[in-house]
Amino acid sequence: MNDNSSTRTLILSAAARLFAADGYDAVSMRDVAAEVSMTPANIYYHFKDKDALIRETLVHVLSAPAPSLETILATTQAPLEVIDAFIDSFVHTMFEDRIFSKLVLRELLDGDVDRLKYVAETVVNHPFSVVARAVADCGGGGDPVLMTVSIIGMIIGHFQMAAMICYAPGGTPEHADPRVVSRHISTLVRSALKAWGSAD
Known part of the structure; x- marks a missing residue:
């Protein structure tokens, strides 16, 4: 350098x-x-x-996690495994990189259209397309773009609730563990994709 x-x-x-x-x-x-x-x-x-x-x-x-995610995706061909890899990578980055997560939340809340468009085109569109394609490859009649948005939304939502969840009825610190959150979201997504397939 x-x-x-x-x-x-x-x-x-x-x-x-x-x-x-x-x-x-x-x-x-x-x-x-x-x-x-x-x-x-x-x-x-x-x-x-x-x-x-x-x-x-x-x-x-926001591009910092890309190389590790690309490495995972390069060795993963099965659509469900691609989705799982993305979920696990994004969950751990949101929970473990405070600057990354704060910037994501601030930009979404600020809603500056020009900046969001720039970030989408420069950083977000490639992994988003990879996940949406994997969702589409799973079959079913659902919308792969909306499912990808739902996956990202679940991850961000779990991160936002992490500090509060142990005070919720039945909540425990384990519910804010990124490994637990990652498995939970992957299970939900797999269940939804299976339901899509059986609905055809």
């Missing part, structure tokens, strides 16, 4: 921490510069404005 590349990575990592903690609107280029002990001019040398910085920060953080 050359100096220019390592400096950009340093800036992106610092920006990720700040954007995750405080949100896009609350973070300035000056804040990022202070976080990495640089002048604002140094930040602007690498990123033309804050919009460029948040976009590259999102790609930097």
